[in-house]
Amino acid sequence: MSSSCIEEVNLAENHWFQIVQEMLRKADITVGGSRPWDIQVANPDFFKRVLQEGSLGLGESYMDGWWECERLDIFFHRVLAARLDHELPHHFKDTLRVVAARLTNLQSRKRAWIVGREHYDLGNDLFSRMLDPYMQYSCGYWKEAKTLEQAQDAKLKLICEKLQLAPGMTLLDIGCGWGGLAEYAARHYGAKVSGVTISAEQQKMAQQRCEGLDVTILLQDYRDLDRQFDRIVSVGMFEHVGPKNYATYFEVVNRNLKPDGLFLLHTIGANKTDESVDAWINRYIFPNGCLPSVRHIADAHEPYFVMEDWHNFGQDYDLTLMAWYQRFLAAWPGLAEAYGERFKRMFTYYLNACAGAFRARDIQLWQVLFSHGVEGGLRVPR
Template identity: 50%
Template sequence: MASEQQDTIEVPAIGRSRHLVDEILAEADIQVNGDRPWDIQVHREEALDEIVARHSMGLGETYMRGDWDVQALDQFVYKILEADLGRHAKTWRYAWRYLRSFLINLQSRRRAFEVGEHHYDLGNEFYTGMLDNRLTYSCGYWKDAQTLDEAQEAKLDLICRKLQLEPGMRLLDIGCGWGSLIGYAAQKYQVECVGVTISREQRAYVSERYANLPITVSLQDYRMLDEPFDRIASVGMFEHVGRKNHRAFMEVAKRCLKKDGTLLLHTIGKARPANTDPWIEKYIFPNGEIPAATQITKAAQDLLTLEDLHNFGPDYDKTLMAWHKNFEENWPRFADRYGRRFYRMWRYYLLFCAATFRVRRVQLWQWMLSKNRVGGVERIC
């Protein structure tokens, strides 16, 4: 995997005493002010105290401020995760965040539109500069692909084949994004499509781009859905549902699926329930929560039948690195609008996430679930 690169940063030699951060990072073969691509270059010594005190939040926020740099940020984060340096963190600091997820429904209907306004409504032009030509903001399928466009089209076709779409069917896409799946399915498989989104920018884009196709897009919470469909897909949206609403999501799917209908659930996942990284939650995906496999199976219990589970998590590393490449190449178009702090925040987000998939801390799953389909569902991958 090719690592992210940037111009070499000249750091003046400064007198400094050995810090606790030096000792911790040494466990991951990272040096402070070293000369390797993954070595951290510190511009403000006080940032080291903040990193020790605030862990992930401190690391991300000091980077956003420009307190430190690293030539290969993805390698730096990968080494930290591979060495499990998080074990040095005082877990009691995050006890409230863990308890909060049980006491408060962070993904309630009242909160449902927050992530759309914060993240997805940044501007369609911005995402056009980062994503593929269909604006597919989820993991590509790189099995036989060489480019981002090829990987995303392969993923869309894989979903359509798994759903066994046929002309005349009705397909519901819960969290349709910029309409890449429903646009592809309507064009290639001649199905009628309905999409729901919580982003006004996305809805406007889909309505304009696919105006000549049998596609309807609504700005609404998925819990309001109550009409019949032959097939349902949800791609990269379940991470916004939250543990308190997993069961409600499956109930909606069962309610809306016709007899013998199938659901394809494409989601990032973890081995066991865990808190969202605090920096990611604050700056990128408010109220986001990556589900565990046990949470998904429990939510579907007695409602839908699990037919197949496909993991291609390593493909998300490649996808994120491709997005980062596009982001860097197109940043000059957006620099004046978003500013330097946003640039460092977004860069940190893309490369941090690439490293988490590379080290296999998180996975990318496609679940196939049916409404007790007679004869089951053919496995395609």
């Protein structure tokens, strides 16, 4: 290559570098800096890739080892608090995906099973080491907790108390995961629980966990449910329902809830009403997911329910994710051979990016309690 061509390449690389450096300066992040949230770039093509591909380029380049950061959680907290994500371009494929979400049902009966196969079926060996003994893959409640185990136990108790569970009551758990809530409600409150999941690996472990208890775990789509229950709960599942199915979801809950019943919805929530989702998360972690907004939930529940209580403790998800990350790192030597280094970087990026997002209040965690209208109202525990 001639000296003039080399100079043109260096100038181009410098141009991309200057743009990214100026953006990061708004979040007090330095390229090549010495603080834990500063980034170290190993491949100069990183700058161009991020500017051209946005979130997807940032995440994939980390998976490829193009850049490092000692504290990714702080990095993402700073990036999102400074709203730098709004300055990154939207890749053309991301635009097409949003258009497709508006025109088609990405969470149809057929497509709803994809996230089960691609994420929740990754392996019980991974999740059993990363999560607490109840295998709660959702936000813990850290009001008085000091450990992950205490936070998840407190979350399960909070749910059961909000539902006013009593012995002999029937409870439907939509998206029951590995059966931790089903076991807890049956063992500590004497409930008769039916759980549904779209993950074969989750069903298998949930059945083993709940053996000997009055618990049934079904592998089926929530839309096929048609039996009335005293109480209904759904934890960390509504994020996979999708805007085109919100009305159907609440119709299904209404159909399956007794007139004097209570329904608790536990979900991550978005600050704005749209159908966009982070491109990297969509590709590598939760395909076809979409975070609901307050308006989404308000519009969908309105024909059927009274909203009795809305509880936001999204700050606790930051603590939960960081606890999962520490357990993931501690367990990695026993997982490395089965999953590989690229998977480790992917999961590291996922857990820390999400922790930073909750810390920046970019996303929320809601527990919403519904009824058909309880006479005299409810005193809802905290």
